[in-house]
Amino acid sequence: xxxxxxxxxxxxxxxxxxxxxxxxxxxxxxxxxxxxxxxxxxxxxxxxxxxxxxxxxxxxxxxxxxxxxxxxxxxxxxxxxxxxxxxxxxxxxxxxxxxxxxxxxxxxxxxxxxxxxxxxxxxxxxxxxxxxxxxxxxxxxxxxxxxxxxxxxxxxxxxxxxxxxxxxxxxxxxxxxxxxxxxxxxxxxxxxxxxxxxxxxxxxxxxxxxxxxxxxxxxxxxxxxxxxxxxxxxxxxxxxxxxxxxxxxxxxxxxxxxxxxxxxxxxxxxxxxxxxxxxxxxxxxxxxxxxxxxxxxxxxxxxxxxxxxxxxxxxxxxxxxxxxxxxxxxxxxxxxxxxxxxxxxxxxxxxxxxxxxxxxxxxxxxxxxxxxxxxxxxxxxxxxxxxxxxxxxxxxxxxxxxxxxxxxxxxxxxxxxxxxxxxxxxxxxxxxxxxxxxxxxxxxxxxxxxxxxxxxxxxxxxxxxx
Amino acid sequence: xxxxxxxxxxxxxxxxxxxxxxxxxxxxxxxxxxxxxxxxxxxxxxxxxxxxxxxxx
Numbered sequence: 001x002x003x004x005x006x007x008x009x010x011x012x013x014x015x016x017x018x019x020x021x022x023x024x025x026x027x028x029x030x031x032x033x034x035x036x037x038x039x040x041x042x043x044x045x046x047x048x049x050x051x052x053x054x055x056x057x058x059x060x061x062x063x064x065x066x067x068x069x070x071x072x073x074x075x076x077x078x079x080x081x082x083x084x085x086x087x088x089x090x091x092x093x094x095x096x097x098x099x100x101x102x103x104x105x106x107x108x109x110x111x112x113x114x115x116x117x118x119x120x121x122x123x124x125x126x127x128x129x130x131x132x133x134x135x136x137x138x139x140x141x142x143x144x145x146x147x148x149x150x151x152x153x154x155x156x157x158x159x160x161x162x163x164x165x166x167x168x169x170x171x172x173x174x175x176x177x178x179x180x181x182x183x184x185x186x187x188x189x190x191x192x193x194x195x196x197x198x199x200x201x202x203x204x205x206x207x208x209x210x211x212x213x214x215x216x217x218x219x220x221x222x223x224x225x226x227x228x229x230x231x232x233x234x235x236x237x238x239x240x241x242x243x244x245x246x247x248x249x250x251x252x253x254x255x256x257x258x259x260x261x262x263x264x265x266x267x268x269x270x271x272x273x274x275x276x277x278x279x280x281x282x283x284x285x286x287x288x289x290x291x292x293x294x295x296x297x298x299x300x301x302x303x304x305x306x307x308x309x310x311x312x313x314x315x316x317x318x319x320x321x322x323x324x325x326x327x328x329x330x331x332x333x334x335x336x337x338x339x340x341x342x343x344x345x346x347x348x349x350x351x352x353x354x355x356x357x358x359x360x361x362x363x364x365x366x367x368x369x370x371x372x373x374x375x376x377x378x379x380x381x382x383x384x385x386x387x388x389x390x391x392x393x394x395x396x397x398x399x400x401x402x403x404x405x406x407x408x409x410x411x412x413x414x415x416x417x418x419x420x421x422x423x424x425x426x427x428x429x430x431x432x433x434x435x436x437x438x439x440x441x442x443x444x445x446x447x448x449x450x451x452x453x454x455x456x457x458x459x460x461x462x463x464x465x466x
Numbered sequence: 467x468x469x470x471x472x473x474x475x476x477x478x479x480x481x482x483x484x485x486x487x488x489x490x491x492x493x494x495x496x497x498x499x500x501x502x503x504x505x506x507x508x509x510x511x512x513x514x515x516x517x518x519x520x521x522x523x
Contacts, residue, residue: 081484119476122484
């Protein structure tokens with residue numbers, strides 16, 4: 001579903017954004033001309049190249065200008081925001097790293113000028129784009145007429161997807177939506193579908209989606225030939241809604257249809273690489289700037305209050321059900337039940353410093369060593385004790401799905417309020433559902449959001465943390 | 467100094483408006499599309515019921 005409206009539109013967006021970006025650099029240059037001595041020459045000489053290259057990388061990574069998929073204005077806004085945020089972080093980091101005096105008022109002022117201009121441009125350009133898209137949407141001269149034939153659950157879902165993407169196509173709806181006809185045999189179906197294809201051609205449909213159960217079709221090529229004769233594109237979408245009551249995902253591998261139970265973004269090696277880079281950078285920063293001074297202090301108090309090691313290590317279930325040693329600050333007296341019994345409210349095994357570090361989640365900080373080693377991730381489903389993994393796997397059908405990714409220090413379940421002791425299986429089910437949701441809808445922005453929410457939840461204090 | 471405050475206000479206004487507009491548009495679109503989807507699902511269910519009653523199931 002590509003047309004020249006869409007190409008021109010995307011090209012204008014690219015051009016507009018780049019012109020605005022160059023204007024931002026010009027604003028910085030304009031302010032630096034009078035006060036050149038305040039700017040580091042490395043920053044000033046490379047700022048244009050850096051800004052443009054990072055914008056290209058961000059827009060490519062977030063697929064801001066993708067013309068392959070159907071254009072959806074809501075997704076365009078979302079990707080604009082993501083690309084803008086990523087570019088902003090990279091650009092400010094560049095100035096922060098290479099400029100000696102970041103708080104200099106000339107630097108701050110020119111930075112504020114360009115930021116204000118860039119923000120205003122984003123707002124006004126996106127309002128303009130919305131108005132333009134609405135005008136194109138209401139125009140009758142769209143180049144491509146698209147319709148669906150077949151009335152079933154799959155075609156209704158497909159219609160909803162096409163309704164969202166109607167900006168550059170003219171979606172005519174489901175052609176036989178009001179038809180009450182029931183097909184008794186394949187011949188009957190064949191005759192009706194041939195009539196539908198001819199009628200669609202007469203209605204100037206350029207692309208027809210035929211959504212039907214595969215059992216109703218005996219010769220697919222016959223319909224392809226018929227549509228080719230009429231110079232109309234025809235696409236068959238198999239209606240697989242009878243296969244399962246649960247939602248599933250269909251993809252293809254070298255022309256083979258593959259049905260999967262769910263979408264997993266972290267199966268993509270690019271996404272895994274991005275997550276790993278984020279994990280390494282994040283854990284390094286925490287180890288250098290926080291653990292370097294907090295470790296000796298906490299370690300001294302732990303040693304002072306009870307006998308035993310500073311760190312408590314325990315075998316926990318990791319990715320692909322492989323166990324690993326998980327590190328924590330020791331918050332309990334050394335006891336025999338640590339590998340089998342979860343901590344409960346008012347647990348007598350917890351030491352005074354243990355109570356504090358558990359409530360503030362400081363006890364989890366050594367897990368950044370696990371993240372650096374690669375056993376864990378900053379964000380992911382919390383790792384459970386081996387005994388609990390075995391027990392819950394028997395009680396909850398989809399329990400092991402959470403082990404398709406690396407376990408994390410914090411996770412979606414933890415910031416959604418499902419942390420701490422699980423007294424009932426239903427509590428664990430809620431946690432598992434949140435974990436599966438994370439596995440299915442992972443993205444880097446979501447990880448950053450969870451990290452920020454974790455800080456807020458920790459500062460507010462969680463009643464489940466004890 | 468005043469220009470700094472004005473620019474700060476404008477940036478904040480632009481960010482807030484962008485997010486508000488984005489969320490409102492998303493709500494408007496989802497509401498419209500889901501309304502149509504629900505109507506179609508209702509019609510499909512009615513059609514199935516009618517077919518079942520006609521075939522005596």
